[in-house]
Amino acid sequence: MRMVIVAGTPGSGKTAVLIHALQSINEMGLKSAVVKIDCLYTDDDRKFAKIGVPTKVGLSMDMCPDHYAIYNLEEMIDWAGENQAELLVVETAGLCHRCAPFTVNSLGVCVIDATSGPNTPLKVGPFLSTADIAVITKGDMISQAEREIFRERILEVNPECKIIEANGLSGQGCAELADEFMKSQEVSLDQEKLRHSAPLAVCTLCVGETRVNKKHHRGILRRIDGFQSYEGE
């Protein structure tokens, strides 16, 4: 199975861009399937269904959505195979700026909204810095100068990535993205690794503690002054 993992902040235009790209993929004769991961709710499956691509939703509920996506990759690949797909596209929820769900051999795509301001590329962390492709959306809403600065900022964070300026409404740039999808390679999960380790999240909050006072917390904890320690047995 070839695998494309698409990350990006909520509402950045992941689905809009993918709809156009997957239509091109279809025209090029490659069969694809999409899995949308979100936390509580999504209606992206309806949007993908409209273009006739097999679609599955995974809601992570109480689990971190990126961890959930990584943990369920095998099921997703099996499901895509059952649907005769040769290309699996995973659209993540993209909430945490510390996780990057890209695996080494998948194609890692980061979708980033140009209206979010030129400091955003500096803030979003590994899902931009480890991406193969950065797709900039909503450039139609800002000046050319702002677009050029945004682009430069992305290259500061990830000098190696290929930048595609796309428009989720008109589909401009999405054919180019589809060409990159066509170049993606087969992934077998046996030996597959993440590009970037997920952040530590082992503490009492993770298992349901709701009291805020410090004295109730155990685990790997980091103070605002930068001091990190392990509290517990």
Added chain:
Amino acid sequence: MIEEITIIGGFDKQENPEPVKKVIIKKGEIFGVVGPTGSGKSSLIGDIEQLSQEDTFSKRKILVNGEEPSYEDRTNPRKKMVAQLSQNMNFLADMTVGDFLSLHAKCRGAHSKCVNAVIELANTLTGEPIKKEHDLTILSGGQSRALMVADVAIISNSPIVLIDELENAGIRKHDALKALAGHGKIVMVVTHDPVLALMTDKRIVMKNGGMQAIVGTNDKEKDLSKKLNKIDGLMLSLRDKVRNGEVIDNVDVKI
């Protein structure tokens, strides 16, 4: 060196082939783009800005000197052939005017001395002065527009210049056009303003997302353009008087 660009027609909103199949714009020419709101004027110059290769919904193709531009030419801002003043009236970037202009100058490979020149030029086009330490997002529509014009004129110094509705936001449009349309450039001006439209050499008429016709500005129109300029000058001076709190007691309408 860019001698000419070619627009190869695509399809209108109903997917019919555009009546105008091919437009060639040569160095030194100013083209207007006219048509009702929603007729596809901004989309047309958007296609040129991206040097589209049948990859937008209009399926137009843009050639430079008769050839397809390279990927590098289309995307690298340092090599960028096109400077565009879009229709947007406000900046969204959260930074000061000075930081913004320095960053943009860096992107375009322009000298950092440009920053002051841009602010100076912008302040000749608009009312209340813009300062380096102002936040971009607090600028008024007119101030933002003036700054965008000056930025395009000085920092984005490209051989192809695209201008979308310069007349908006009440800046001095003649001065703005003069600053933008330097000598030997290829210039396209989207406009609803007859004064600006008649200042161009030819105009592309848009309808329903497609290029309908090309109208050359004839000698009579060029004469009329001079008259319209006078009327416009009169309106401008009246505007300035009203703005400055003066009372208008007489208007000389004999032109």
